[in-house]
Amino acid sequence: MRVVIAGGHGQIALLLERMLAERGDQPVGLVRNPDHVADLEQVGAEAVVLDLEHASVGELAEVLDGADAVVFAAGGGPNSGAARKETVDKNAAVLLAEAAEQAGVRRYLMVSSMGTEQADPDSDDIFQVYLRAKQAADDDLRRRDLDWTVVRPGRLTDAEGSHQIQVGTLERGEIPRADVAATLLAALHTPETIGKTFDVLTGSHDIKEVLQSL
Numbered sequence: 001m002r003v004v005i006a007g008g009h010g011q012i013a014l015l016l017e018r019m020l021a022e023r024g025d026q027p028v029g030l031v032r033n034p035d036h037v038a039d040l041e042q043v044g045a046e047a048v049v050l051d052l053e054h055a056s057v058g059e060l061a062e063v064l065d066g067a068d069a070v071v072f073a074a075g076g077g078p079n080s081g082a083a084r085k086e087t088v089d090k091n092a093a094v095l096l097a098e099a100a101e102q103a104g105v106r107r108y109l110m111v112s113s114m115g116t117e118q119a120d121p122d123s124d125d126i127f128q129v130y131l132r133a134k135q136a137a138d139d140d141l142r143r144r145d146l147d148w149t150v151v152r153p154g155r156l157t158d159a160e161g162s163h164q165i166q167v168g169t170l171e172r173g174e175i176p177r178a179d180v181a182a183t184l185l186a187a188l189h190t191p192e193t194i195g196k197t198f199d200v201l202t203g204s205h206d207i208k209e210v211l212q213s214l
Helices: 013-025 033-042 055-066 082-102 124-143 178-187 207-212
Strands: 001-007 026-031 045-049 069-074 107-111 147-153 155-157 165-169 173-178 195-204
Touching: 001 013, 001 082, 013 178, 026 033, 026 107, 033 055, 033 173, 045 107, 045 207, 055 082, 055 207, 082 107, 082 124, 107 178, 147 178, 155 178, 165 178, 165 207, 173 178, 178 195, 178 207
Parallel strands: 001 026, 001 069, 026 045, 069 107, 107 147, 147 195, 155 173, 173 195
Antiparallel strands: 165 195
16 A cells, blocks of 8 residues: 655655554655654655645646555644644645545544644734634545544554554544554544544554444
8 A cells, every 4th residue: 555645754655654664554654754664664664745725726636646645744833833734734734635536545534632622713913823823724635535534642642652542533532643643544544434534542542443343
């Protein structure tokens, strides 16, 4: 399986790329900074340098040619301003969906966030701006004729993954990045996740079994 990951140098993306490579799949990470190419190659991924804030649909569609799935794991970053929440967290996700449609790639996994539907519509607080951008990107994806899945993790930690999760509409909690990556990997191979939006936190059930029950 050839999987193209937007935000390929992010922590979750690097974990997912390593997992895909270890399975014998072909992870392809999109990065803006050429200095990040070596980090992707170290985990077994192919790196493509492409700035999603300035790329066209056609340019991105060329990269997606021959892919089996795309994963949106990009973000403006915790220290970015409101403008990059719009250009990365929202617009780049929409761009990836448009390019996937043009390239004929049906499978799209979105890494979103818990709490998007509770975002304050009037607040200038940067986290509220972020949540609104993620909600808009999720809404755009759900309107498309793609085999989409929206995964909404809670607070991310660097703890060792347990492969034990809970999914659904959940109260606030946390989850290791490693378990988010493992959830994305499993979702790629679990048809029951198509057309589903779910929160994911650390829990007490095996990832694959939980996703098959959706």
